[in-house]
Amino acid sequence: xxxxxxxxxxxxxxxxxxxxxxxxxxxxxxxxxxxxxxxxxxxxxxxxxxxxxxxxxxxxxxxxxxxxxxxxxxxxxxxxxxxxxxxxxxxxxxxxxxxxxxxxxxxxxxxxxxxxxxxxxxxxxxxxxxxxxxxxxxxxxxxxxxxxxxxxxxxxxxxxxxxxxxxxxxxxxxxxxxxxxxxxxxxxxxxxxxxxxxxxxxxxxxxxxxxxxxxxxxxxxxxxxxxxxxxxxxxxxxxxxxxxxxxxxxxxxxxxxxxxxxxxxxxxxxxxxxxxxxxxxxxxxxxxxxxxxxxxxxxxxxxxxxxxxxxxxxxxxxxxxxxxxxxxxxxxxxxxxxxxxxxxxxxxxxxxxxxxxxxxxxxxxxxxxxxxxxxxxxxxxxxxxxxxxxxxxxxxxxxxxxxxxxxxxxxxxxxxxxxxxxxxxxxxxxxxxxxxxxxxxxxxxxxxxxxxxxxxxxxxxxxx
Ligand code: ADP
Ligand code: ASP
Ligand code: MG
Numbered sequence: 001x002x003x004x005x006x007x008x009x010x011x012x013x014x015x016x017x018x019x020x021x022x023x024x025x026x027x028x029x030x031x032x033x034x035x036x037x038x039x040x041x042x043x044x045x046x047x048x049x050x051x052x053x054x055x056x057x058x059x060x061x062x063x064x065x066x067x068x069x070x071x072x073x074x075x076x077x078x079x080x081x082x083x084x085x086x087x088x089x090x091x092x093x094x095x096x097x098x099x100x101x102x103x104x105x106x107x108x109x110x111x112x113x114x115x116x117x118x119x120x121x122x123x124x125x126x127x128x129x130x131x132x133x134x135x136x137x138x139x140x141x142x143x144x145x146x147x148x149x150x151x152x153x154x155x156x157x158x159x160x161x162x163x164x165x166x167x168x169x170x171x172x173x174x175x176x177x178x179x180x181x182x183x184x185x186x187x188x189x190x191x192x193x194x195x196x197x198x199x200x201x202x203x204x205x206x207x208x209x210x211x212x213x214x215x216x217x218x219x220x221x222x223x224x225x226x227x228x229x230x231x232x233x234x235x236x237x238x239x240x241x242x243x244x245x246x247x248x249x250x251x252x253x254x255x256x257x258x259x260x261x262x263x264x265x266x267x268x269x270x271x272x273x274x275x276x277x278x279x280x281x282x283x284x285x286x287x288x289x290x291x292x293x294x295x296x297x298x299x300x301x302x303x304x305x306x307x308x309x310x311x312x313x314x315x316x317x318x319x320x321x322x323x324x325x326x327x328x329x330x331x332x333x334x335x336x337x338x339x340x341x342x343x344x345x346x347x348x349x350x351x352x353x354x355x356x357x358x359x360x361x362x363x364x365x366x367x368x369x370x371x372x373x374x375x376x377x378x379x380x381x382x383x384x385x386x387x388x389x390x391x392x393x394x395x396x397x398x399x400x401x402x403x404x405x406x407x408x409x410x411x412x413x414x415x416x417x418x419x420x421x422x423x424x425x426x427x428x429x430x431x432x433x434x435x436x437x438x439x440x441x442x443x444x445x446x447x448x449x450x451x452x453x454x455x456x457x458x459x460x461x462x463x464x
Pocket of ligand 2: 039040046125189
């Protein structure tokens with residue numbers, strides 16, 4: 001059996017949904033056993049977040065946003081089912097949207113939007129898209145069932161980014177699939193607590209849904225169908241010459257997605273890796289192309305540099321002071337203080353003189369991080385051993401990713417001289433101890449040029 005997951009752009013309108021149904025039909029014609037996971041229509045999750053936030057501000061124009069969401073789904077349904085069979089699903093979609101409207105109206109009246117309510121609001125995206133796809137397939141004679149993943153994936157109560165309870169989920173998935181033999185069209189991204197409250201698995205989480213189900217059912221392969229030809233050497237929207245890779249390891253894929261490559265959501269890799277299930281990234285709009293295979297490392301395959309990813313917006317925190325050298329366990333204290341506040345540190349560098357420690361964080365975390373560090377070092381700051389923490393803004397971070405990066409001689413040199421020759425200053429540089437990435441911080445205004453320059457330098461001569 002295979003799990004096929006179709007992302008937002010693959011189900012973004014009636015035309016692309018027709019392409020998806022064609023791909024599914026081809027599998028069925030070949031008598032391959034599959035189960036299908038789909039995302040919300042592209043843009044819908046963002047639209048749902050925005051409409052909920054607007055309602056929470058007491059802005060009555062939220063109704064206009066709601067109507068746009070409603071129209072998008074009803075139009076798609078009408079385009080897909082053009083005969084009288086549309087009546088029943090139309091009533092169901094309208095009733096579902098009415099339920100969404102009632103929730104938004106309460107948010108508007110109370111002027112309050114909790115993470116719990118936002119998860120409920122977001123869940124309508126996957127719920128509606130999958131229902132519409134399953135109904136369309138049924139009316140075309142393809143036997144299938146719509147499956148709301150809240151029935152089979154159980155999580156904790158961390159709304160917005162819930163953690164899966166594998167013990168319960170494994171039992172539920174095995175039980176469900178042993179009784180339901182028809183093709184399942186499953187909602188990605190959404191899950192529920194043991195008490196049945198809606199949760200979500202983090203943005204981009206439909207990939208993760210596919211991997212959870214695939215690992216528990218021990219499938220032969222997980223296919224992630226998207227709008228590009230696979231994992232590419234860089235984000236094709238930013239680097240013109242980016243090209244698709246034939247194969248990458250789980251670790252490389254994880255590293256690239258950690259550093260901004262949205263093509264796969266990084267938690268997805270873990271369940272597949274644990275069961276050694278291969279993941280293939282495929283293009284819905286170019287289905288005959290082989291795509292990229294994510295697989296365990298095989299000793300006879302040479303893996304070198306695989307790609308360049310970027311996080312476009314970061315802040316650096318500079319902790320500086322002559323006294324820094326003498327403070328025992330300073331890095332550990334800083335890390336602990338940040339961990340307590342649940343702040344993700346993207347990079348850390350410490351000069352050999354020990355006078356300065358630099359940390360990169362997401363902009364939304366920088367003030368909280370500054371406070372946490374200053375609070376931890378308040379005595380040292382008071383005694384003027386350490387200066388107050390400085391925040392440097394308008395920065396980007398790029399990472400060259402590949403197994404054996406360190407075994408490829410001269411990579412850091414090549415990277416730095418290519419940047420230098422093009423007038424791009426490096427603000428900080430770090431090589432991950434995993435030997436999987438070389439990370440560089442530059443000014444945001446230089447990002448696009450830096451990505452293209454480095455791509456030409458490192459990848460122009462080869463197709464890996
Ligand atoms: P889906 O809706 O199918 O989940 P996403 O938008 O989440 O698709 O991810 C696919 C997008 O990821 C591509 O359209 C591409 O712009 C972007 N992307 C960023 N980095 C890379 C990369 N290295 N390789 C491929 N795509 C990338
Ligand atoms: N619809 C969700 C999102 O936009 C999940 C996904 O598409 O993977 O984040
Ligand atoms: Mg995605």
